[in-house]
Amino acid sequence: MTSAMSNPLLVSPTRAAFLGVLVNTRLVETSFFAEHFVLTMEETAEHLSALKDAGYVKERRGTFGIGKRRWHRITGHGQVDFAAHLELVISSAGTERPSDSG
């Protein structure tokens, strides 16, 4: 199976949703995630850090707007694994829970 399935990182719907935001955009600032998902900045940074460590997200610091801001973009690896994860979720949503034989 694909690496997305074997990666427990995306079992968290919040992290999968973070990738969902990034896949339609070029750059997203940290505060957008915090605001949209009603998370604290620490929680947001934690999720983003996990995605960054997995190679799904790259961070870039910029001065667009006042002060230094952290921008994030999805990597090619992240796009592939997110697509695989989405496929798994879609197929699972329409199927019964697999038996313990797996």
Added chain:
Amino acid sequence: MRAELPVPAAPTTERVESFSTCVILAQVDTATAEQHLVAINGALRAGFEASIAPIRDRYWFGIAALGPAAVLWRATWRFDGRGPWAAEFTVLRVLAAVLALVALGALVSYVADSDRTVVPLAPVMGGPTTRWLFLASFAMSFGVVFSMGLVEFVDYRPLALLSYVVLAFVPRYAYRRHSTALRESYP
């Protein structure tokens, strides 16, 4: 959105590699998969909506001053800065410089004040496009590049005005229609 799925207790690398399918599929049952889908759909929509938000008007009206600045500066190429045209030459150059400063100031203000938290995907990078976006980019090209060329054949005064009107209003209108068209076509 805050709710997290139950993560397998301290999954070791071996466990994940050996039982990747059953471990994750066991977690992603129908209910949790639906929960995932709702979260992902909401996120996809949020990213999409934020990325097509148009630029604020007050900045755009200032940035559009770049058009007449370019036209006036190009118009001075006709003169050598001496003789009976010297005064007009100076006025045009000064006016072009002032307009360029206004445009630059608006651009700097936009960058400094921007509370934008999402940068959209450009069409060349796979971002969505419509005929309205094409019109917006054509209007921006017309407002600066074509107008500069037309100065050779047309009086610069109406052309400077036309370039400002085209730059200030057409791309804004076209981008709004582009956003609307994308929003309506979003599945």
